[in-house]
Amino acid sequence: MAKILIVDDEPHIRLLLEQTLEDLEDDDVELLVAEDGAEGLDCIIDEMPELVFLDVMMPKMSGFEVCHRVKNELKLKNVYIVLLTAKGQEFDKLKGQEVGADMYMTKPFNPDEIVEKAQEVLGL
Amino acid sequence: MNTIFLILYTAFLVQLFVGFYSLWLDHRHEANIAFFLICLCCAWWSFSFAFMFTAPLPERALFWFRLSFAGWLMAAGPSLHFFLVIAGDPWLKKRWVYLLIYLPGFVYLYGALAGHFPMELAYVVPYGYSGGTMISATIWYRSFSIYYLGYVLVGIIKLAQWGRKSTLESEKKQAFLLTWTTLGSVVLIYLIGTLLPALSIVSVPRIPPAMALIWVLGMWTAIRRYQLLDLNLNIATDEIIARIEDMLLLVNPAGEISRINPSVETVLGLKESRVQKYPVTELFHETDRPLLTNLLAELRERCRDRFLEELNLQTASGEPIPIRLSAASLESSQGDFAGIILIGKDLRETRLLQEEIIERRRVEEELHASMQRLEELDRLKTDFLSSVSHELRTPLTSILGFATIIKKRFEDVLLPAFGVQEKKVARAAKQLGDNIEIIISEGRRLTNLINEVLDIAKMEAGRVEWKVEPFELPDVLASAVAVVQPLLHQKGLTIRTKISGSLPVLCGDRDRIIQVCINILSNAVKFTDEGGVTVSATMHSPGEVLVGIADTGKGIKPEEQDKVFDKFKQVGDTLTDKPIGTGLGLPICLEIIKQHGGRIWVESVPGSGSTFLFTLPAGGRGKKISPTQEGDLLPGGLGGTALSGLGPLPVFNPGENVNGISAGVANADDAALDPAKKYILVVDDEVNIRKYLRDELQEKGYLVREAGNGEEAWKMIRDSRPELIILDVMMPVMDGFTVLETLKKVPETANTHVIMLTIAEEKVRAERLGISGYFTKPINIEALLAKVDRLLS
Structure with missing residues (x-):
């Protein structure tokens, strides 16, 4: 059973992502949710999701750091990480590449793109 | 005798x-x-x-x-x-x-x-x-x-x-x-x-x-x-004493004045004869007398032979006059104390100068401080904009996202469930759909505005990285014209291009220049109801290329011509015909052209049209631009800038032909598009690759058309909207990215699936623009077909 983790401190964005991706539950995909970076990292280590939608600006631990831990320290290559940012700054994008994110999306994102991405990564 | x-x-x-x-x-x-x-x-x-x-x-x-x-x-x-x-x-x-x-x-x-x-x-x-x-x-x-x-x-x-x-x-x-x-x-x-x-x-x-x-x-x-x-020597001494600008006083051993020069007379307003044999201290200000008495006593008692002190003389009216007094004891030929020579330099002017200097320094410091404050403010502004952008994007994400989901659920799930037979229900359902559409389109407009505000703030702060590469101006103009072609067509306007044959290769950020052209062109279309738009490019001077975009629109009043480049200034009667837009398009153009070392201005005759002109240095890049390895396009940077400022978005009329399409590619089943079949557009400049893909896809039961370059592709996309596009990147006239960017900025085509044939390095950029998939050449045809199937199923 494939797992998708949603990490965002904004409840509405979490809800949006959940609702966007809930159709995939028919395809036997489990949606996991974390409310901050630290919780997200724990969840990644425990559950090993195939796909993570990771917000950048979060309390406790930023998305960059989570990504860095996962990709550069834990070397979890099978976790596909999509960084979500609202800043739209060049700096963020470069930083995203540095910490090893697989993809980078700027808010507001198109829900359809999220679904497509998920389908692609999970091979649905 | x-x-x-x-x-x-x-x-x-x-x-x-x-x-x-x-x-x-x-x-x-x-x-x-x-x-x-x-x-x-x-x-x-x-x-x-x-x-x-x-x-x-x-x-x-x-x-x-x-x-x-x-x-x-x-x-x-x-x-x-x-x-x-x-x-x-x-x-x-x-x-x-x-x-x-x-x-x-x-x-x-x-x-x-x-x-x-x-x-x-x-x-x-x-x-x-x-x-x-x-x-x-x-x-x-x-x-x-x-x-x-x-x-x-x-x-x-x-x-x-x-x-x-x-x-x-x-x-x-x-x-x-x-x-x-x-x-x-x-x-x-x-x-x-x-x-x-x-x-x-x-x-x-x-x-x-x-x-x-x-x-x-x-x-x-x-x-x-x-x-x-x-x-x-006596005459010479007299002459020198009379001429010396400083004040000179000779004091006898008893401390009495034996001689003063005319400077002392002038400054103190007295005659030498009147002060002879006076104690020299009498000439000084009361507060300085004790000090002077001590100093003179030291000289007299041979404790020292000279001193330098700042003291005040006193005029007859009691006004103090600051002087720098240097004193030296005089010796007789036998080595006895013979008197004192005092030389006083009037410090009034010096003091004034000093005060002036102090004042100037103060002003300078203030200026410096305020400059620092301004720089700080500028930095704060940029940070603020970035934060605001963040804070605005987050709720916008929810609004746009949920609106999209609502629309989809409503159309896919609810609408079929309760049926639309009843008139009232049907009307409400339609209204609901329209309303959600409005929320989405307004949300997108807001997103564009945020992007543009951020864009210009970054340009002004010099934080944009420019992709500098050689480019052909005709290509750039063709790309821009291709983007606005649908808008021109919709308003029934003609477009003419007059491009000089001998233009040099320019150097700069190609995409940004396209952005400028699209912006000006779409403005031209927006404000022109009949007639047309003329795009020209000539050598302005040996070192400059001049691009002019002229319309036959309503023109701009002379007093408003300068304002068009101001931020958030939209010229015209705002109540009656306020155009939809952010008011940031032209300021962004101005920044881009300035960064390239060119100039941009407008010439206009109210009632008969406007011409926007800009120059670019022929020698290459503008001095401000530093080359960067990686190109960058901000979201909404291209096309969206222009199109977001437009009125109703273009309505595409499939099958309608537009003048000037160079149909250099054979499309066998052009005549009749089978509505039952899914329609795929293959865009590549290599005939063999097109043919190969076409054969493979047709075998799968898809309807396939071909385009040989980006411009052709764009026209075909506009005329007959394909459901999926397989897009090559490297193509003449208009490359794949330009097609993709343009496509994504127009809501009608934004949702079209695009599979890009690209190299890995450009993957990130392509993904950010929202492609559905990418493949590298040589193409793994099995994977490609699988992907196409999945996307179109």
Whole structure:
């Protein structure tokens, strides 16, 4: 059973992502949710999701750091990480590449793109 | 021996003594030699005069008369010489002038001694001698008088001129003394020797040569007192003291003023004579007196030999005058304390300057501080914008996202469930759909606005990285024109391009330049209702390419032409015809062109149209742009900038043909599109790849059309909307990214699936633009077909 983790401190964005991706539950995909970076990292280590939608600006631990831990320290290559940012700054994008994110999306994102991405990564 | 003889004889002795004494003092100086000669002549004259009147025989008297005559006349030459030397006259530089000065003297000497003098003169002279008698008696005397007066007058005039021009007080005094003693003695000699005896009213003593004594002594004084011949240290010191700009005070050992210079007199408004023997401390301000007294005492007691202090003088009215006072003790030749010399420098002007400098520094510091504040503010502004952008995007994400989900759920799930037979329900359902659509499109507009605000803020802050590469201007213009083609078509406008054949390859951020062109073009379309748009590109000057985009729209009033480049300024009557847009399009254009080292401006005639012009340096990049390896496009950076500012979005009419499509690619089933089949557009400049993909896809049951470059592709996308596009990146005219970006900015085509044939390095960029998938060449056809199937299922 494939797992998708949603990490965002904004409840509405979490809800949006959940609702966007809930159709995939028919395809036997489990949606996991974390409310901050630290919780997200724990969840990644425990559950090993195939796909993570990771917000950048979060309390406790930023998305960059989570990504860095996962990709550069834990070397979890099978976790596909999509960084979500609202800043739209060049700096963020470069930083995203540095910490090893697989993809980078700027808010507001198109829900359809999220679904497509998920389908692609999970091979649905 | 009578009195007259004694007077004349004394005059003779004095004149002789003065002459020889002067020569003894300095026998080398030219003026001194001349003076000696004058004295000699006068002495000669006096001597002969003395014996002329006491001669026992008429023959003797005549002899002395001849001699006196010679003595007098010979004084004229040396006197002119003397005056010319004193006046430093340039005449003396010429040798022949000396001849002119001295020759007549000798001629007259000969005339006096050997010339004809009637014997009766010998009888007349001693008793009734007068100039008048002489003049009537002999031609020698007549010509001699003219010569004598002429020479003396020329000398006096020269001297007076010199005295007037001189800036030295001593020279002025000299000239004055010499002029008046000379004139005085000449007048007296004339009076006593000629005028009064001729009138025969008053009996005058026969002593004219004694009058010459005045002249000789006057000259003597002038020489000795004012030291014409040598530098007299006293005079020089006086001169220096009088001229020194600083204040100078000499204080005697008792602490009393013995001398002050005119500067002190001027500054304190008093006379030297009034303060002599005054305690010097009296001149200083009350508060400084104790200190000065101590300092002076130290000098007097030889504790130190000098000091430098800033003190205040005091004027008669009590006003303090700041000075820098340097003092030194003076020693006598025996080494005793001889007094103090005080030199004061007036600091009033310096103080003013200092105050001015302090004031300027303060202003400078303020300026610096405010500049720093401004820089800080600028940084805060950028940070603020970035934060605001973040804070705005987050809720926008929810709004847009949920609106999209609602729309989808509503259309896919709810609408089929409750059916739309009932009129009211149908209407409400339609309204609901429309309303959600409005929320989505307004949300997108807001997103664009945020992007543009951020874009321009970053450009202004110089934080944009520019992708510098060579590009062909015609390509850029074609790409931009292709983007606005649908809008032109929709409004029924024509477009003409006039591109000069010999444009150089330019260097800069190609995508940004396209952005500028699209922006101006879409503005042109927006404000033009009939007619058309003309795009031109020419060499403006050897170093500049000029691009002009002219429309036949309503134009811009002259007073508003400058404002169009201002942020958030939309020109025109805002109530009636406010165009939809952010008001940031042209300011962004301005920034981009400025960064490229070009200029942008508008020429417009209200009612007949506007022309937006910009230049780009032909030599390459603008100086401000630094090349970066990786290109970057901000979300909404291209196309969206322009299109977001447009009115109703273009409606696509599938199947409708547009003029000027170069159908260089065969599309076999162009005639009839089977609505049942899914329609795929393959875009690649390689015929073989197109054919290969086409064959493979057709076998899968898809309808396939081909385009050979980006521009063709865009026209086909617009005319007959494909459901999926397989897009190559590297293509002539318009590359894959441009097609993709354009596509994604237009809502009608934004959702079209795009699979890109690209290289890994460009994957991130492609993904950010929202592609559905990417493949690298050589193509793994199985995976591609699988992907297509999944996307279109």
